[in-house]
Amino acid sequence: MEENLPKFESAISIDCVIFGFDAGELKILLIERSADPFKDWYALPGNLVKQDEGIEEAAGRILHELTGLNDLHMEQFHTFGEVNRHPSGRVITVAYYALIRINSQKEVKPLIEFAKKAFWHPVSELPKLAFDHSDIFKTGFNKVRRRLHYQPIAYELLPEKFTLTQLQQLYEAILNKKLDKRNFRKKMLSYGFLKELDEKQKNVSFRAAKLYKFDRRKYAKIFQNDLNIEES
Amino acid sequence: MEENLPKFESAISIDCVIFGFDAGELKILLIERSADPFKDWYALPGNLVKQDEGIEEAAGRILHELTGLNDLHMEQFHTFGEVNRHPSGRVITVAYYALIRINSQKEVKPLIEFAKKAFWHPVSELPKLAFDHSDIFKTGFNKVRRRLHYQPIAYELLPEKFTLTQLQQLYEAILNKKLDKRNFRKKMLSYGFLKELDEKQKNVSFRAAKLYKFDRRKYAKIFQNDLNIEES
DNA sequence: TTGCGTTATTGTATAAATTACACTTAGTGT
DNA sequence: ACACTAAGTGTAATTTATACAATAACGCAA
Structure with a gap:
């Protein structure tokens, strides 16, 4: 840690692996991208962290913007910082997973600006995702799998x-x-x-x-x- | 993720919790800071990530610069991104732990520019550390403790x-x-x-x-x- | 109302893993 | 050879994990 802080010309983002359970299947929320790079590809929902916003806070905000839901169990699981993971510039992303009840009263309503659409997709047959999002998903899924053994995460996915x-x-x-x-x-x-x-x-x-x-x-x-x- | 990437006016750093085992005691490597903020405080060794450098790469480089050692088992465990965690500006830090053999032939030789001195300190009686480094340590130690049960990390701390x-x-x-x-x-x-x-x-x-x-x-x-x- | 189809619910015997517990052996130093 | 220190070792009891299949409850349709 240095005293005079040189600015790091990069962006910090949050990407979310949002798990839901519906019709006996485990699903995650994906968006379809509306612009390049990776136009028309499926991707994990995510967004940039604001300058004056902590990353936990950002994760909550972004999930809220994408789903309309609040106060979910969100857990950070890994940070991805390869230099070329984003083709338009340096973006370091902090990945979180969230667990939600798909069947709860509220509809999932993503922001329009963000993507053509958002939808639930079964984890068992995911297509290739934009950027390194397939890796992010895989890492997150492994964490969830492991944590299932010692944390009560199942009950966040099931109805009351x-x-x-x-x-x-x-x-x-x-x-x-x-x-x-x-x-x-x-x-x-x-x-x-x-x-x-x-x-x-x-x-x-x-x-x-x-x-x-x-x-x-x-x-x-x-x-x-x-x-x-x-x-x- | 947006197309036109607004720059994030912040710094990204790596902080390391470097564990060693010596004389029957578990220890971590600390530095004593030579300048404000937190002048004279003890802190975890860490440094800024460079613009053109992946974070894994940065972690390896920083650990090398601080200890002279290469190719150690380093594992990312959490990213700390509260807005005010660093008094001089926004710094998001990705924390890694490393496990090394204190008694191996090579001396630990930290860079001078960086700190007054570097030294091993028993984990059992750590003082308060600079910034949020006490939290970082605690989180890292808990991860190590948990991973001990399913990964062969003990053998990285012991002699051959x-x-x-x-x-x-x-x-x-x-x-x-x-x-x-x-x-x-x-x-x-x-x-x-x-x-x-x-x-x-x-x-x-x-x-x-x-x-x-x-x-x-x-x-x-x-x-x-x-x-x-x-x-x- | 009877019978069929579907899922819910329940127990036991065996194997494997974990725990509690204390004495004898081997080597060093005096 | 004696004392000191740590190394090395086994067994019984308990708990936990595994393998495995028949009966009960309910809706539905004939």
Whole structure:
């Protein structure tokens, strides 16, 4: 760190890998670019950080502008700073992932200026993305996969009330492998932070499953020791 | 991402948390600042990224300039971008950690221009650091602690040949808790990537322990499946 | 109302991993 | 040869993970 700060003639951006879960499939939000470079390509939503804005703050703002949603769990996962990653100039991008409930009441409404359109795309068959966005996605997905084991991120993707089968499908989608139903349920319930509701699925043409919700208080209580170790 | 790239009037820096292990203690490399702001404070070694230099490259260069060492395992762990984290202007810093063998032949030789001095300091009793460097350290240490469980980072801190007791002391220093000797040895040896040498400790005033070395080939073979899952 | 189709729900036996725990051995130095 | 120090070693108990399939509940249609 130097005293006289030479200016760095570059731009800083945020790119977001926004995960959603819908119809048993894991999806991310993509935009179609309306101008060069990479005109007509699909890309991750992202934008530039403002001069007077912290990057966490910027990430929140940009996600809000792109989806209309606020206060989501956003987590920074990597910064990409290769010199030539952007053909128009030096752009260093800080990548975040976010987890949202696709089915929540609000529509996802991206800014028009930004892209021709925005849409959800299944992660299982992503096309090549603009810039190094395929790498960014891959890195982010791996982080999410890993964090799934020790952070309650699944519950940010599911609706408030969900069935154990939905939870299992989500785990299977993220981990990309089949899990044993009995063992899965046994394990999830053994944690003690899933609250069984007096309510069942509706509008299904078969036996309705019990609904559960994630009990944030109990989760915090159960894992406060672990967290303390992390912080200490 | 915009087409016409407005310039971001800021500096990008790299800060390094450089871990070493010596005399049974985990240490990091600090510098003492020679000028304001934070004159005379201790700080993490760091420097600005150049205009035409990728950040990975910059991290390698900066670490080299500060220690004379090359080709170390460096890993990016977080980017700090609060607006006011640096009193002289906007500086966004990408933080890396590195793991080195303090006792290796070469001396650590920091650039003079940079700081009054550079020295190893035990992590167990760090003073307050300049800027937000205490936070950076804390975040980095937590990442290292977590990665210890699934990446072979311990062997980058130990000498080429080491005893199981040294390995255990290192684990205890990073995890900050006592481990059971028998269980620890059993588990480490069960992985199958530690090679027992026909050699013992020298110059000790008690029974000499067997020396082991980390077998990178075997490690790669054993964990290639896991890695494939990560990449896929 | 009966039967069919679909998904929900549940337990047990086995294997693997983790934990708790203390004495004997080997070498050094006096 | 004695004392000191750290090295080295095994077993039983517990917990956790895995493999595996039949029955119950419900909607729907005949």
